[in-house]
Amino acid sequence: MNQKGWHKQVGWLYVLPALLLLLTFLIIPFCMSVNYSFTDYNMLTPGLKKFVGLQNYIQTLTDPVFIKSLRNILQFVVFIIPIQLGMALGLALIVNKKRPGNMFFKISFFAPNVVSLTVTAVLWMYIVNPDQGLLNNLLGLIHISPQPLLTSPKQAMFVIIGISAWQGAGYQMLIFLAGLQDIPHSLYEAAELDGANAWQRFRHITMPSLRPTTMMIMTTTLIAALNLMTQAMIMTQGGPDNATMTPIYYIYRTGFTDRQLGLASAMSVIYGIVIIFFTIIQRKVEGRAQKDD
Amino acid sequence: MVQIDLEHVYKKYEKAKDYSVTDFNLHINDEEFIVFVGPSGCGKSTTLRMIAGLEDISKGDLKIGGKRMNDLPAKDRDIAMVFQNYALYPHMSVYDNMAFGLKIRKTPKDVIDKKIKNAAKVLGLTEYLKRKPADLSGGQRQRVALGRAIVRDAPIFLMDEPLSNLDAKLRVSMRAEIAKIHHQLKTTTIYVTHDQVEAMTLADRIVIMKDGKIQQVGTPQEVYRHPVNVFVGSFIGSPAMNFCRVHLNGDHVVSDDGSMNFLLPEGRLKKLRQQGYQGKELVMGIRPEDIHAEQMFMETFPEDIATAEVTVSELLGAETQLYTNIGNNEVVCKVDSRDYVKPGVKVKLGFDMNKAHFFDPATEMTLD
Numbered sequence: 001m002n003q004k005g006w007h008k009q010v011g012w013l014y015v016l017p018a019l020l021l022l023l024t025f026l027i028i029p030f031c032m033s034v035n036y037s038f039t040d041y042n043m044l045t046p047g048l049k050k051f052v053g054l055q056n057y058i059q060t061l062t063d064p065v066f067i068k069s070l071r072n073i074l075q076f077v078v079f080i081i082p083i084q085l086g087m088a089l090g091l092a093l094i095v096n097k098k099r100p101g102n103m104f105f106k107i108s109f110f111a112p113n114v115v116s117l118t119v120t121a122v123l124w125m126y127i128v129n130p131d132q133g134l135l136n137n138l139l140g141l142i143h144i145s146p147q148p149l150l151t152s153p154k155q156a157m158f159v160i161i162g163i164s165a166w167q168g169a170g171y172q173m174l175i176f177l178a179g180l181q182d183i184p185h186s187l188y189e190a191a192e193l194d195g196a197n198a199w200q201r202f203r204h205i206t207m208p209s210l211r212p213t214t215m216m217i218m219t220t221t222l223i224a225a226l227n228l229m230t231q232a233m234i235m236t237q238g239g240p241d242n243a244t245m246t247p248i249y250y251i252y253r254t255g256f257t258d259r260q261l262g263l264a265s266a267m268s269v270i271y272g273i274v275i276i277f278f279t280i281i282q283r284k285v286e287g288r289a290q291k292d293d
Numbered sequence: 294m295v296q297i298d299l300e301h302v303y304k305k306y307e308k309a310k311d312y313s314v315t316d317f318n319l320h321i322n323d324e325e326f327i328v329f330v331g332p333s334g335c336g337k338s339t340t341l342r343m344i345a346g347l348e349d350i351s352k353g354d355l356k357i358g359g360k361r362m363n364d365l366p367a368k369d370r371d372i373a374m375v376f377q378n379y380a381l382y383p384h385m386s387v388y389d390n391m392a393f394g395l396k397i398r399k400t401p402k403d404v405i406d407k408k409i410k411n412a413a414k415v416l417g418l419t420e421y422l423k424r425k426p427a428d429l430s431g432g433q434r435q436r437v438a439l440g441r442a443i444v445r446d447a448p449i450f451l452m453d454e455p456l457s458n459l460d461a462k463l464r465v466s467m468r469a470e471i472a473k474i475h476h477q478l479k480t481t482t483i484y485v486t487h488d489q490v491e492a493m494t495l496a497d498r499i500v501i502m503k504d505g506k507i508q509q510v511g512t513p514q515e516v517y518r519h520p521v522n523v524f525v526g527s528f529i530g531s532p533a534m535n536f537c538r539v540h541l542n543g544d545h546v547v548s549d550d551g552s553m554n555f556l557l558p559e560g561r562l563k564k565l566r567q568q569g570y571q572g573k574e575l576v577m578g579i580r581p582e583d584i585h586a587e588q589m590f591m592e593t594f595p596e597d598i599a600t601a602e603v604t605v606s607e608l609l610g611a612e613t614q615l616y617t618n619i620g621n622n623e624v625v626c627k628v629d630s631r632d633y634v635k636p637g638v639k640v641k642l643g644f645d646m647n648k649a650h651f652f653d654p655a656t657e658m659t660l661d
Contacts, residue, residue, distance in 0.1 A: 186380035189347050192367045193374045194394030194445070204393065208384040 037266035043259035056266035069245040077225045084165040088172035096180045110170040121234040153243035179213035247271045295448040297321040302353035315505045324479040330492040331502035337485045373442035377454040379434045381426040388422040412440040432463045450482040523657040526578045534578045537622045552620025556596035578650040584626035590643040597644045
């Protein structure tokens with residue numbers, strides 16, 4: 001074998017473990033899902049499954065709950081990305097200044113991230129409980145009447161957005177912090193001597209320097225946001241009136257609670273296409289931003 | 294008219310035991326080109342940064358145009374600075390890098406454009422205005438950094454080792470460029486370097502620093518010809534001044550091992566005797582160029598000759614540097630290239646005692 005051919009073989013060998021994992025946990029299950037989505041596969045009667053054509057797809061696309069879940073997730077994405085990124089950047093700016101007790105802040109801001117989603121969701125249920133919750137008590141102190149919060153179809157999603165942002169911001173703060181610390185100090189000094197005040201330095205030095213970091217965080221936030229399930233499952237079970245129903249939770253419920261795996265598979269395929277669509281949009285936005293650079 | 298006054302300026306960093314800058318006093322005239330020079334850690338950059346407003350002044354006063362500036366933030370001091378690593382804004386084009394300070398000061402667009410095009414012409418950057426700093430060579434980046442300072446029309450330029458990231462050849466040409474720009478703009482400039490050649494070639498006056506203290510302030514000629522102490526003597530000049538311990542015996546200075554025994558000129562002898570150094574130890578300093586190998590010199594000063602063994606000889610073209618041993622002393626001399634000899638050969642060298650320097654061995658201060 002000539003050397004070039006040998007190099008090629010070694011290259012394949014290096015990617016083999018990753019390929020095997022991808023094949024086992026992504027490609028094969030995906031193909032199975034596509035296959036199931038054309039059947040009436042029910043977990044209780046796997047032996048009786050038969051081909052039903054596009055019936056599952058038609059049912060999904062005419063299911064008002066599924067449509068609503070798509071709308072919900074869109075609302076979630078639109079709000080959580082700016083809120084969580086803003087929070088993360090704000091926290092990073094706070095801990096980036098050298099001041100005593102900085103470690104305490106870093107740990108406090110990061111702590112929500114190491115606690116399991118389930119635990120924080122339960123804790124927050126106490127805080128946002130409409131009757132005896134801490135939040136309504138605090139609002140009472142500033143003479144705001146008690147809010148229904150998770151029991152209101154209008155407010156429930158916003159409560160979940162707030163909690164999710166609080167939980168996720170700590171991790172992203174660390175990434176922003178790394179980005180901030182990568183900016184050479186001399187740039188700030190040069191800008192200061194150029195007459196820039198603190199805001200102008202932030203606007204013209206910090207923001208553009210953080211652009212690659214921001215793009216990366218936006219991508220990961222988007223992916224995490226589209227997978228939203230735990231908070232909704234534990235705190236509201238998708239309610240009230242499906243106001244916090246998310247596609248993943250709905251797929252999970254259809255497949256594993258109602259045991260209609262065929263239908264759930266069709267939902268998965270459709271949601272997969274929606275995610276691809278989101279990704280394409282984001283790529284376009286990112287590409288344009290890089291061109292501007 | 295911009296005069297800068299530093300009055301009893303001290304700098305101590307938080308948690309540091311000692312002062313980084315101690316009792317710094319200097320008056321800088323309008324249009325003057327001042328160079329702070331000294332080894333790393335001597336406090337030269339710290340002093341510059343205090344003038345810029347990037348470091349707090351621990352004690353003492355900084356006055357610009359007679360006004361106390363200690364508490365004025367850097368952004369309001371109207372000073373332009375060139376950094377060692379250029380500190381160009383990486384996400385902005387060359388044009389925007391230069392325009393930034395003007396935009397912040399709300400200069401009209403057409404004025405900005407004119408200024409940048411002028412500066413770009415002077416610095417040879419016209420064709421690079423649209424490029425990002427990452428697409429430029431080191432020398433071009435340095436020029437952009439200079440351009441950014443020039444377009445501001447600031448009354449004071451500060452330059453912090455601006456050439457030290459460039460290769461030797463580029464450094465020489467940029468040095469000339471900086472000299473030319475100062476000649477044209479006549480902006481009061483403070484330039485920090487550890488390279489004594491840059492200091493000698495650029496400065497109106499040199500400030501030599503060591504351990505946070507000013508050692509000597511003077512024109513390049515003054516500090517070269519009349520160093521106030523051993524440190525200045527050794528720091529200014531290349532190759533460095535030769536030093537050896539001698540005793541003043543009668544009208545001769547004699548090295549400890551007797552290998553050098555030179556007659557002192559009358560005037561110098563008188564001065565040393567008046568200061569009570571007869572029979573005492575001295576540090577003698579002599580520059581490599583004040584040691585001669587020509588027959589003429591030896592005939593004129595027959596009592597100022599020593600025999601040296603050459604260990605290394607470097608032919609530099611017009612001249613030759615000889616590294617020699619005279620007794621226990623290592624002596625470097627710069628002689629005419631015709632006097633080149635091979636290593637291992639013994640040669641006679643004549644010492645120009647009129648140009649020798651004498652220092653007190655304890656204080657290391659000059660006795661001239």
